[in-house]
Amino acid sequence: MSNPDTSTAATATTAAAASNRKDGALVSNSLPAELQHLVVTGKLADNERIKGDSERLRGTISADLGDDLTGGFSADNFQLIRFHGMYQQDDRDIRAERTEQKLEPLHTVMLRARLPGGVISPKQWLAIDDFARDSTHAGSIRLTTRQTFQFHGVLKRDIKSMHQMLNRIGIDSIATAGDVNRNVLCTANPEQSQLHSQAYEWAKKISEHLLPHTRAYAEVWLDGEKVESSKAEEEPILGSNYLPRKFKTTVVVPPHNDVDLHANDLNFVAIAEGDSLIGFNVLVGGGLAMTHGDHATYPRTADELGFVPLADTLTVAAAVVSTQRDLGNRVNRKNAKTKYTIDRIGLPQFKAEVERRAGLHFDAVRPYVLTGRGDSFGWTAGIDGKHNLTLFIENGRVFDFIDKPLKSGMAAIAKIHHGEFRLTANQNLIIAGVASDDKATIDALARQHGLIDDGHSNQRKSAMACVSLPTCPLAMAEAERVLPAHVDRLEGLLSKHGIPDEAIIFRVTGCPNGCGRAMLAEVGLVGKGPGRYNLHLGGNVNGTRIPKLYRENLDEDSLFAELDGLLQRWVTERRGDERFGDFVVRVGVVAPVLVPKQDFYA
Numbered sequence: 001m002s003n004p005d006t007s008t009a010a011t012a013t014t015a016a017a018a019s020n021r022k023d024g025a026l027v028s029n030s031l032p033a034e035l036q037h038l039v040v041t042g043k044l045a046d047n048e049r050i051k052g053d054s055e056r057l058r059g060t061i062s063a064d065l066g067d068d069l070t071g072g073f074s075a076d077n078f079q080l081i082r083f084h085g086m087y088q089q090d091d092r093d094i095r096a097e098r099t100e101q102k103l104e105p106l107h108t109v110m111l112r113a114r115l116p117g118g119v120i121s122p123k124q125w126l127a128i129d130d131f132a133r134d135s136t137h138a139g140s141i142r143l144t145t146r147q148t149f150q151f152h153g154v155l156k157r158d159i160k161s162m163h164q165m166l167n168r169i170g171i172d173s174i175a176t177a178g179d180v181n182r183n184v185l186c187t188a189n190p191e192q193s194q195l196h197s198q199a200y201e202w203a204k205k206i207s208e209h210l211l212p213h214t215r216a217y218a219e220v221w222l223d224g225e226k227v228e229s230s231k232a233e234e235e236p237i238l239g240s241n242y243l244p245r246k247f248k249t250t251v252v253v254p255p256h257n258d259v260d261l262h263a264n265d266l267n268f269v270a271i272a273e274g275d276s277l278i279g280f281n282v283l284v285g286g287g288l289a290m291t292h293g294d295h296a297t298y299p300r301t302a303d304e305l306g307f308v309p310l311a312d313t314l315t316v317a318a319a320v321v322s323t324q325r326d327l328g329n330r331v332n333r334k335n336a337k338t339k340y341t342i343d344r345i346g347l348p349q350f351k352a353e354v355e356r357r358a359g360l361h362f363d364a365v366r367p368y369v370l371t372g373r374g375d376s377f378g379w380t381a382g383i384d385g386k387h388n389l390t391l392f393i394e395n396g397r398v399f400d401f402i403d404k405p406l407k408s409g410m411a412a413i414a415k416i417h418h419g420e421f422r423l424t425a426n427q428n429l430i431i432a433g434v435a436s437d438d439k440a441t442i443d444a445l446a447r448q449h450g451l452i453d454d455g456h457s458n459q460r461k462s463a464m465a466c467v468s469l470p471t472c473p474l475a476m477a478e479a480e481r482v483l484p485a486h487v488d489r490l491e492g493l494l495s496k497h498g499i500p501d502e503a504i505i506f507r508v509t510g511c512p513n514g515c516g517r518a519m520l521a522e523v524g525l526v527g528k529g530p531g532r533y534n535l536h537l538g539g540n541v542n543g544t545r546i547p548k549l550y551r552e553n554l555d556e557d558s559l560f561a562e563l564d565g566l567l568q569r570w571v572t573e574r575r576g577d578e579r580f581g582d583f584v585v586r587v588g589v590v591a592p593v594l595v596p597k598q599d600f601y602a
Helices: 033-038 046-052 061-065 075-084 092-100 122-135 156-168 190-209 216-221 310-327 338-345 347-358 406-414 436-448 483-496 556-573 580-586
Strands: 019-022 025-028 086-090 107-112 141-143 149-154 249-252 266-273 276-284 303-309 378-381 387-391 420-423 429-434 463-465 506-509 523-529 532-537 548-555
Touching: 046 075, 061 075, 061 156, 061 216, 075 086, 075 216, 107 156, 122 141, 122 149, 122 156, 122 406, 122 420, 149 156, 156 216, 190 249, 190 266, 190 276, 190 310, 266 310, 276 310, 303 310, 303 347, 310 338, 310 347, 338 347, 387 436, 406 436, 429 436, 463 483, 483 506, 483 556, 523 548, 532 556, 548 556, 556 580
Parallel strands: 249 266, 463 506, 506 523
Antiparallel strands: 019 025, 086 107, 107 149, 141 149, 266 276, 276 303, 378 387, 387 429, 420 429, 523 532, 532 548
C-alpha cells in the first residue's frame, strides 16, 4: 500500500461526524469545502427528522410498549424499531375481516437477528426453537437471504422477552434493519473451511466496527442503565443522523459467490496465498432495489475500488460508510443508496474520497474468479477430520410440516451436535464440524425428519423467494407461498423438453425491493400486482450480470407459456452446456445490461 500525507485526512474513525443544516441538507463537518457542492440539497426526507429527533434511536419506544390499547407502535416508533432489528407487520389475509369487525389490524413484529457470517451454535438454536414454538404466530424459524434467522408474528407483549432471551444466548438484533450497516454476510460453503474461518472472523470484526454506538438497544430491551444524556453518545462512523439509507456488506471467499456480492453496497473479496488470507479486493455500489415506473431507480452491480491488506480492512470499511453517510441523498430516499451516490458523483470521486478518509491508496485489484452461487448439498469433507452436511430448506422455512417435521428434526440434531450450524445466504443450513462418530446418527435424524430428501430436483434447489404475503406490507404479489407450485410448473417444462436434470437460477419476489435477489437470476419474477409479475431474463450463473426486463405484467399462465417457448429454443439452439441465462443474451432474446442507468429500461 502507498500512503499519502495523512495530516489532511479526515478519518471518520477518529472524530465524531458533527453535522449541520445547509439549504435543507445535512452537511457533515468532516466533508471538505470543495466537496460540499456534491451534497444533495432540498427538503429532507421525513426519515431524517425522525432520526434527528429520536434521542439516538430511543424515541418513545418504551412508552409505546406500555400502551395496551394497541398492538402496534406510533408513527415515528414504527420506523425507529427497525434500527432495533424489527418491522411492524400485520396479517394481510385477515385485514379486511378485522376491519369489518371494527378491530385494528393484527399487529405483530418480525425480528431479524444479527448473525455475522450466519454462524450459530446448537445451544443457541435450541433457545430460538423454544421461543418460536411458544411466542410466534406460526411457530416457525425463517432462514433469510441475509444469512440469519427471523421470527415472524411476535406480539407486542412478547417483544421485550424476545430480546432478553437473545441476549442471554449471546445474540442481538442491533442494526439488522434501518439506515445502518446491516448483518454482514460471509461465504458459507464449506469446501474451504480453513479460509472460511479466517474470513468469518473478519465478517464479525466488520460487523462490530460498524455498529451504532448508542445504548438505546440495551436501555429499551435489556433494562440497561440509562446514560445521562444521549447527546454525549458519539456516532463516529454512522453520524448524528445515521446513514441516508440501508447499507449492506459482505465478505466473499472466491470462487463461491453464494452471498451475491453484487446485491450489496460494500464487499470484501478474500485474497489468499495458500491457505492464508492476506487481504481483500474492495467492491462498492451494488444493489437490486428499484421502483416500478420510476426509471431513476434501477439495479446495479458493484464496482471495484482496489486491493487492501488485512490491516487496513476496518479503516476502509469505515471510510466507505462515512463517505456514503456524507454524500448520500437525504432528500429522495428512492435515490439514497450507495449505488446512486456513485453514479451521481462518479466512481473516481467516490474512490478518491474513500482514500482520503482512510489515509491510503488502493492497490490494483488482485485476480479472482467467481464460478457459482449455489450451495453444495449433502455431505462434504471439512477440516481436522470433521464433516459438513448442507441441508436444502425450501423457502428457508423451518417448520413442522405434516409430512416433514423439519423443526423437530433440527432440534433433535442440535441436542447431539458438537459443532456449529451455518446459515447460508441461499436460505439453507449447514451442519458443520460433524465428528465421524456422529455422522451416521445425524444423517439418520435428518432423513427421518425430511431434512434430507433425495427427491428434490436440481431446479428446486436453484429457486428462491422472499417472504412477501401475507406479512410484508410492501408485497404486491405472492412469492414464498407460490414458489413450490411455480417450481412444479418449471420442472414440468424441463421434463417436457427432455432436460429434467437441468437447473435455472429462478427467483420470485413480491415487489421490486430486491429481497429475493431476482435481479441477479437467470429467470426473475418481480411482483407487479395480485397474480401478476414482470419477467426478467439473462442473469448468469456466477451472479455478475443483471437480467433484463423481457415481458411486463404477466399472469402466471402467460409467463410460463413464455418460458415454454424459450426453453424449446434453448434445447434446440444451445451450444454445449450453455446456461439458459447466457443463451437468451447470446441469441438476442434480451440485451445484456451493461450500464444499468442507461440499459436497464432500454
